[in-house]
Amino acid sequence: MKHKLKAALLLAALLAMGAQAPLSAATTKKAEPAATQKAQGKTAKTAKATKTASGKSAGKSAAAKSSRAVAGKSAPTKNASSGVARKSQLAHESPRKHVRHAALADMDTGRLALYSASALVIDQSNGQVMLEKQPDMVVPIASISKLMTAMVVLDAKLDLQEIIAIGDEDVDGLKGTRSRLPVGTTMTREAAMLLALMSSENRAAHALGRHYPGGMHAFVQAMNRKAHALGMYNSRFEEPTGLSSNNVSTAHDLARMVxxxxxxxxxxxxxxxxxxxxxxxxxxRDFHNTNALVRNDNWEIGVSKTGYISEAGRCLVMQARVADRPVVIVLLDSQGKMTRVGDANRIKRWMESASLAVERPRV
Incomplete structure (x- = not known):
């Protein structure tokens, strides 16, 4: 009985062991796929992480590449700036470009509108003709003649304090011009010369010629001799006032006279x-200069004389300093009372513009 019981227990034990083995195998098989799946999951995660890392790395590489590309775009800008800097540096290091000083001869005188029929500007320092307009045209010169009258009187070394008188002969019978010097007026020769040159008093100028040694005829001869001596070969004087249209000259000749x-x-x-x-x-009595420019502080005038008769038009000659140059200006036959003054001012501005057109210092 006992043996049967033992055998039964042994068989049960064997059966239990047999049943346990397939269970373990199944468990092992079941665990195996789970492990594999887990391992595969880990591998997948690793792969994903790797991929992500690679992606990030690639992203970083792309960003770096992109950054280089931007840097590459920026590089030319930097290089351009460097180029500008180098160019600027070279500009400072290289010799300065020469700028030619402006000269009056280079100025376009064609753009200088002058309304005098004849005009001439000469630089006295070198004799250079700066401007000319029909300078050799022979024309009546009106009271510009009085400069020659004064030179002839002074050349004769006559007593300037001698008293002379205005006579009937000194009254203008040619043009009928008026005078502030009535017949019978007495004055010194000096006063007569002052009034003739400053206020263009015709009676004073005529009296100077009439009181010359040898009279008026001798005086006119002396005027023409003086003109010839000065090289005024296209000039002729008939009387001392300029009222006669036969007192003629050219701008070139008058420049010599001035x-x-x-x-x-x-x-x-x-x-x-x-x-x-x-x-x-x-x-x-108060007398004033016929040339308004002598009262202008912007002008530095050494010699001045105006003139007018209908045949001569408005005339003006001056020796002056303009733009730091000693010049002689001759303006003949200007139409309009202020035209000669306007032309003189235009010439002055033109000369000053030329003198200012000089090289500016480098900054």
Missing amino acids: AAAARYPEIRNYSTTAEAKVELNGRI
């Missing part, structure tokens, strides 16, 4: 006096 007149201190003084009080017949 330059010569500037050597006489008396002419320089009297012709540029703006105004004067002169005692005539016991009365003090």
Whole structure:
């Protein structure tokens, strides 16, 4: 009985062991796929992580590449800036480009509108003709003649304090011009010269010629000799006032005459006096210069003389300093009362513009 029981227990044990083995195998098989799946999951995660890492790495590489590309775009800008800097540096290191100083001869005189029929500007320092317009045209010169009258009187070394009188012969019978010097007025020869040059008094100028040694005929001869001596070969004088249209000259000749007149201190003084009080017949009379420019502070005038008769038009000659140059200006036959003054101012501005057109210092 006991043996049967033992056998039964042994068989049960064997059966239990047999049943356990397939269960373990199944469990092992079941665990195996789970492990594999887990391993595969881990591998997948690893792969994903790797992929992600690779992606990030690739992203970083792309970003780096992109950054280089931007840097590459920026590089030319930097290089361009460097180029500008180098160019600027070279500009400072390289020799400065020469800028030619402007000269009056280079100025376009064709754009200088002058309304005088004949005009001439000469630089006295070198004799250079700066501007000319029909300078050799022979024309009546009106009271410009009085500069020659004054030179002839001064050349004769006559007493300037001698008293002379205005006579009937001095009255203008040619043009009928008026005068502030009545017949019978007495004055010194000096006062007569002052009034002739400053206020263009015709009776004073005529009296100077009439009181010349040998009379008027000798005086006119002396005027023409003086003109010839100065090289004024296209000039002719018939009387001392300029009222006659037969007193003729050219701009070139008058430039010679003005330059010569500037050597006489008396002419320089009297012709540029703006105004004067002169005692005539016991009365003090005021006289003014016929050239308004002598009262202009912007002008530095050494010799001045105006002139007018209908045949000559408005005339003006001056020796002056313009743009730091000594010049002689001749303007003949200007139409309109202020045209000669306007032309003189235009010439002055033109000269000053030329002198200012110089090389500016490098900054």
